[in-house]
Amino acid sequence: MRDLTAKQIKFCESYILTRDIKQSAINAGYSETYSKSKAYELLQDEKIKKKIEQLETDHNQNHFKKLAIVANTELENILTSADTDSTKLRAIELIYKLSGIIKDEKVSLNIQNTNNSQTNTKSLDDFYSEDITKIQRVVIDTLEDFEKEY
Numbered sequence: 521m522r523d524l525t526a527k528q529i530k531f532c533e534s535y536i537l538t539r540d541i542k543q544s545a546i547n548a549g550y551s552e553t554y555s556k557s558k559a560y561e562l563l564q565d566e567k568i569k570k571k572i573e574q575l576e577t578d579h580n581q582n583h584f585k586k587l588a589i590v591a592n593t594e595l596e597n598i599l600t601s602a603d604t605d606s607t608k609l610r611a612i613e614l615i616y617k618l619s620g621i622i623k624d625e626k627v628s629l630n631i632q633n634t635n636n637s638q639t640n641t642k643s644l645d646d647f648y649s650e651d652i653t654k655i656q657r658v659v660i661d662t663l664e665d666f667e668k669e670y
Contacts, residue, residue, distance in 0.1 A: 524567055531562055532571045536579055591618060596660060619662060 524532070530548035538544055541563060545555035562568050592615060599611040 524571055528562065528565075528568055529571065531559075532568060532575055535563075536572060536575045588618060599660075615662070 527548045527550060531544050531550070534544035534547040535541065538547075541559045542555045545559035545562065546552060550559065563572075595611045595615045595618075599608055599615070602608045602611065
């Protein structure tokens with residue numbers, strides 16, 4: 521089995537961004553004549569199809585990570601600068617939903633005691649009745665950990 525050529529890889533990279541077969545072939549360095557008559561054949565090649573799928577997956581994952589970081593940063597700014605508790609609480613809720621901590625309107629909290637560690641599930645109303653300063657610190661710590669990972 522052969523590997524893809526540099527032109528084929530450039531075609532795949534251009535194609536995932538433009539979805540234009542002809543322009544992608546030209547961007548990759550194929551002649552305009554080739555791009556008009558045979559560029560569609562590139563998409564019939566199984567290796568090229570697989571490369572396009574891989575590049576799309578990578579592109580989408582990286583794009584989502586960047587968006588998540590921006591969203592969390594903006595929510596952190598709202599959390600630390602909001603005038604009302606309800607705005608702060610909504611920012612906390614969104615941060616936790618984005619991070620996957622809140623699922624189906626429930627929050628899982630790890631509660632440490634001297635004998636063991638147990639997990640309790642509370643409703644959002646119960647969770648929000650906690651001291652908002654403690655919640656803000658947890659959210660900011662969670663965001664900092666998240667940003668270190670990405």
